[in-house]
Amino acid sequence: MTRERxxxxxxxxxIYLMNVPYDATLTELKxxxxxxxxGGIQEISIARDKSGLARGFAFVYLNDAHDVKRVIEYVDxxxxxxxxxxxxxxLSQTSKG
Numbered sequence: 001m002t003r004e005r006x007x008x009x010x011x012x013x014x015i016y017l018m019n020v021p022y023d024a025t026l027t028e029l030k031x032x033x034x035x036x037x038x039g040g041i042q043e044i045s046i047a048r049d050k051s052g053l054a055r056g057f058a059f060v061y062l063n064d065a066h067d068v069k070r071v072i073e074y075v076d077x078x079x080x081x082x083x084x085x086x087x088x089x090x091l092s093q094t095s096k097g
Contacts, residue, residue, distance in 0.1 A: 011091040012065040013042070015072060018086040020046065022054045028080060029058055036074040039064025059090070 017029070029044050042061040046054050062068060068089050076087040 008091070009065075010061070012089075013062045013068065014090045015060040015062070015068060015075075016088050016090050017058045017060060017075065018056070018088075019083050020054070020056055020058050020085060021081045021083045022056060024054070024058070024080055029060065032075055032078060032080070032085070033060055033071055036071045037062050037064070037067040039067045 015033075020029070024046065026044050026046065029046070030041060033041060033044075040063040042063050044058060044060050046058045047056075048054055060071070062071065072087045072089060075085055078085050
């Protein structure tokens, strides 16, 4: 398996969450996603700057690429503490470039 194929497979299972509250927790993000990802969540990563402060976006890695569309449709537009979360799959975004 080539590195490119491995990267593409990983991107196919990754969701980009934008406008995440700076104080959002992994538990909050997991509870937002888990019921719509029957294949399970592999990892959630909140982006942080060098000082450790959250940057307002996160990545969700799912176990099954088939869950990506369902999770995006549910999460996109939902709110966490009055912030409207935006969700998109990272595979289609990287192929536009």
